[in-house]
Every structure is written in structure tokens, then in C-alpha cells.
Amino acid sequence: MSYRFDSKAVLITGGASGIGRATAQKLSSLGANLALCDISAKGLEETNKLCGGGHLTSIVDVGSTEEVNKFVGDVVAHFGKLDHVFNCAGVNPTSYDLETSSDEYWDKLVNTNLKGTFNVTRASIPHLKSGCSFVNVSSILGLQATAKMAIYCMTKSGIIGFSKSMALELGPRGIRTNIICPGYINTPTNSGVVEGAEGIKKMEQATAVGRLGQPEEIADVVAFLFSEESRYMNGSVVEIDGGIA
Structure with missing residues (x-):
């Protein structure tokens, strides 16, 4: 690996835990200056410490236009610029029949x-x-429909369509957009992890490599996609799932 992010300003949503936290740690280790937001103040504080401290953090509900606009304005005022954006904030699914959703x-x-x-x-x-x-x-469920998770599948497939349109609209300006689709990742909010040992076993058995992915393995791909080594990737959908059976 030859790339670094020295002096780059990177905005990460959902930075308090899981994939967002792991990506923050990865990018900070490569020299990036981070702007982290989440709804968890405690989680953000811990992420900031794990990244060496001194990064910009803010409590933000990404569903609020006003809160997001203020946060992005604060980021640019603080760093004087913005280089990369990792849209990671998301709610994991709960299994519901459509009629009971x-x-x-x-x-x-x-x-x-x-x-x-x-x-x-x-x-x-x-x-x-x-x-x-x-x-x-996005998610593997943005590509592969699953019963009783229709709303989640809709949001994650929607992210793919939205992102591909971003790639077409912003690409001529030299601004790239790529999409990652994680599979079964060992994060605190993963529904199988929440279920415990039996849920984890089912997920492990569904992957060709026989284990859950780690947040750090997603972070490695995100860093690559931000780097110049992926400079001809735009609108790409990258599955990171260990081989889902």
C-alpha cells in the first residue's frame, strides 16, 4: 500500500461504532483529519480517543436537514475544505412481516x-x-432481496441507485462516488450478533469463508476507494461479504 491521506479532511457519519469507527481508525492512521458525527456522544468520544484525539466530533441526526447543513458548514469552517465523505450512518434491520411493519x-x-x-x-x-x-x-441486501426485511432492502437498494446517479452527475467534475455492500459483519448492531451464538453460527455457515467479516476489513476497502489507486472507479458496487452462499 502506497497511499496516505495527510492533510485530507474526511467526513464520516455513523462514526461512533462498527464500520464507521473502524474506518475512522484506518484513515486517521493514514494521516487524515476527521470530522465524525453520530447520535451517540459516548461512542464518538471513544472513537476520537482511539484515533489519537483532536478530531472534530458532533452529535448529528443525519435525517435532519438543519443539523446536517450546520455540521457540514462547521466542518468546512474548521478545516477550510472537505476532501472525502463516508456516508456510513444507518439503521440495521429487524425482521418484520410487511403487514406488521x-x-x-x-x-x-x-x-x-x-x-x-x-x-x-x-x-x-x-x-x-x-x-x-x-x-x-449499502448492503448485500441492497442486491439480494430477503423476506421480512423489505423496508431495509428498499433503503439499501435505493442507496445503490442514488449513488450511481451521483457518479454520473458528479463524475464530469472529477468527484467520484462508489458503493460498498458489506455482508455479515461483526458489529454490535448486527441482528445476528444481537441474537447471540446461534445467530452468529447461521451467518458463518452462510459464507464461503466460514466466518463473519470484521469492521477493519471493510475499512481497508473504504480507504482504497478514497485513494488515488482507485481513481478509475466511479459508480462501482463493491461486495464485501466473504462469499455469500
Whole structure:
């Protein structure tokens, strides 16, 4: 690996845990200056410490246009620029039949997964120049439908369509957009991990490599997609799932 991110300003949503935290640690180790947001103050504080401290952190509900606009403005005021954006904030699924899915559940997933990605993207674009980029988080369930997770699948497939349109619209300006689709990753909010040993076993058996992915393995791919080594990738959908059976 030959790339670094010295002096680069990187915005990460969902930075308090899981993939967001691991990516923050990866990029900070490569010299990036981070702007981290989440709804968990405690988690953000811990991530900042793990990244050596001194990074910009803020409590932000990405589903709120006002909060996102203020945060992005604060980021640019603090760093004087914005180089890369990692749209990682998201709500993991709960298994519901369609007829028992509530308005509240719909709103929670749509507002965070879809509207949140849109809000951060829209607010960031005016501050980006040629050479800057986005990485947006979808899921294997954005590519592969699953019963009783229709709303989650909708939000994650929506991110793919939205991101591909971003790539076409922003590509001529030298701003790239790529999408990652993680599989079964060992994060605190993964539904199988929450279930415990039996849920983890089922996920492990569903992957060709026979184990869950680690957040750090996702972070490695995100760093590559932000780097110049991926400079001809735009609108790409990258599956990171260990081989789902």
C-alpha cells in the first residue's frame, strides 16, 4: 500500500461504532483529519480517543436537514475544505412481516438510511473539488432481496441507485462516488450478533469463508476507494461479504 491521506479532511457519519469507527481508525492512521458525527456522544468520544484525539466530533441526526447543513458548514469552517465523505450512518434491520411493519419503523429506516445519505451528500457537494470522492454504504441486501426485511432492502437498494446517479452527475467534475455492500459483519448492531451464538453460527455457515467479516476489513476497502489507486472507479458496487452462499 502506497497511499496516505495527510492533510485530507474526511467526513464520516455513523462514526461512533462498527464500520464507521473502524474506518475512522484506518484513515486517521493514514494521516487524515476527521470530522465524525453520530447520535451517540459516548461512542464518538471513544472513537476520537482511539484515533489519537483532536478530531472534530458532533452529535448529528443525519435525517435532519438543519443539523446536517450546520455540521457540514462547521466542518468546512474548521478545516477550510472537505476532501472525502463516508456516508456510513444507518439503521440495521429487524425482521418484520410487511403487514406488521409500522409507520415508525418505516420512518426510522428511511430517514436515516436514505434521507441521511441524501442530506449529507447535498450539503457536501458545494465544497468538493476535482479529486474528492464519496463512499456510500449499502448492503448485500441492497442486491439480494430477503423476506421480512423489505423496508431495509428498499433503503439499501435505493442507496445503490442514488449513488450511481451521483457518479454520473458528479463524475464530469472529477468527484467520484462508489458503493460498498458489506455482508455479515461483526458489529454490535448486527441482528445476528444481537441474537447471540446461534445467530452468529447461521451467518458463518452462510459464507464461503466460514466466518463473519470484521469492521477493519471493510475499512481497508473504504480507504482504497478514497485513494488515488482507485481513481478509475466511479459508480462501482463493491461486495464485501466473504462469499455469500
